[in-house]
Amino acid sequence: GNSVTQMEGPVTLSEEAFLTINCTYTATGYPSLFWYVQYPGEGLQLLLKATKADDKGSNKGFEATYRKETTSFHLEKGSVQVSDSAVYFCALHHGSGNTGKLIFGQGTTLQVKP
């Protein structure tokens, strides 16, 4: 079945460090891929998405490229800030037929220290 695997956290970085959070998926066909972020005490917010192979999603300095050959959608940011501390979820959506659900990874906690 379809699944998403994220690197285990927590990830602890100093401010201005480079961030990578790995995400790989298993799915048939061509799913859409998403990164959602959950700040402390808040709901899930869409961070970025990509709907086809080789697409790059980007937002707020974060980027992720849909790599079909490696079934990956790794999240990167060149210089993290303390305000980026949150839990990050990778997810896939298979839009064929009536399948409407998102399938999430387990989440990766990022803590950025000043």
Added chain:
Amino acid sequence: DTGVSQNPRHKITKRGQNVTFRCDPISEHNRLYWYRQTLGQGPEFLTYFQNEAQLEKSRLLSDRFSAERPKGSFSTLEIQRTEQGDSAMYLCASSLMTPGETQYFGPGTRLLVL
């Protein structure tokens, strides 16, 4: 655009009681989803509606759970005879009907069953 709203935000109940949660989606969105999130995990799909039709239900959704979306607008999720294992965050999301369309999440209802 007021976003997805959920009520109540928190609910504490005793084992065996029934609880009902409400979700108001973004007004022009015809798809509505329910997910459950336990501590340290990603959200897990429960069910989804396209307009008033319930199109998919997860095997996680036992007979004690029922969801409705009577007029294709707001939705309710009822849990009968609650158990301690039902303690979780219940998330609602909505989207347009286009495949791969972004799901926008509400703040969630946190349920604690004593």
